[in-house]
Amino acid sequence: MDKKKIIPIVVVMAIIAVVSSALIPVSAAYTYNRQNAVNYAVDNWNSNVPGSWWFNSHGGDCTNFVSWCLNEGGWPMRGLSYSTNYQWYMYGNPWPYSNSWTCADDFSKFLAIYSGRGYARSLAHHPWNEYFETGDIVQIDKDNNGRWDHTMIVTGINGDEMYMTYHTTNTLNKPLTQVISETLDDYPNARFMGYHLEDSFGW
Numbered sequence: 001m002d003k004k005k006i007i008p009i010v011v012v013m014a015i016i017a018v019v020s021s022a023l024i025p026v027s028a029a030y031t032y033n034r035q036n037a038v039n040y041a042v043d044n045w046n047s048n049v050p051g052s053w054w055f056n057s058h059g060g061d062c063t064n065f066v067s068w069c070l071n072e073g074g075w076p077m078r079g080l081s082y083s084t085n086y087q088w089y090m091y092g093n094p095w096p097y098s099n100s101w102t103c104a105d106d107f108s109k110f111l112a113i114y115s116g117r118g119y120a121r122s123l124a125h126h127p128w129n130e131y132f133e134t135g136d137i138v139q140i141d142k143d144n145n146g147r148w149d150h151t152m153i154v155t156g157i158n159g160d161e162m163y164m165t166y167h168t169t170n171t172l173n174k175p176l177t178q179v180i181s182e183t184l185d186d187y188p189n190a191r192f193m194g195y196h197l198e199d200s201f202g203w
Helices: 003-023 035-043 062-071 104-114 176-186
Strands: 119-120 139-140 150-158 162-166 171-175 191-199
Touching: 003 035, 003 191, 035 062, 035 150, 062 104, 062 150, 062 162, 104 119, 104 139, 104 150, 104 191, 162 176, 171 176
Parallel strands: none
Antiparallel strands: 119 191, 139 150, 139 191, 150 162, 162 171
8 A cells, every 4th residue: 555645544543533532521530528528518407508498398408408418528410411310410599400419219329320429338237337437328218119208418427326417307417326216106117228428439
């Protein structure tokens, strides 16, 4: 083959490679700052956060509150450019927002299945301080119907006791054993799940 023809072909292929790489999202590394998430929860447990005014009158503000805590801890939003299961965002007050930002069940799927930012971990593991850290998440399925109803953030751990902070109703550092006991009084079949969040993760 003529060398004069080879050079332009190589140049064209190189240009295509550069352009293609620019179109492919690069996996970025993120760090979860647990203390920032906890600080936000403690500072805002009894205050409205963006969207609270809406969600308090439409089923509850618990997951919206926890989402803002995680965002403050370094979780980046995922927007409309992603398929529904991979979205997690709130760009307004509250609109527009994804179901995963505010609905406990959708949030659990994003967290444990689609995001790579954490994973489910049974609360049956004891002592809790060996399996969980502050900034981790606990959810409740009150009716044991396969759908999570309530989301809380761990804002303290002392041995085999974890302290939960959440909205709906506004609560600061309530012992998880008490949360479980009181929930079971009203919902005898309720189930509970913890989620351990990754300290670093890709996009």
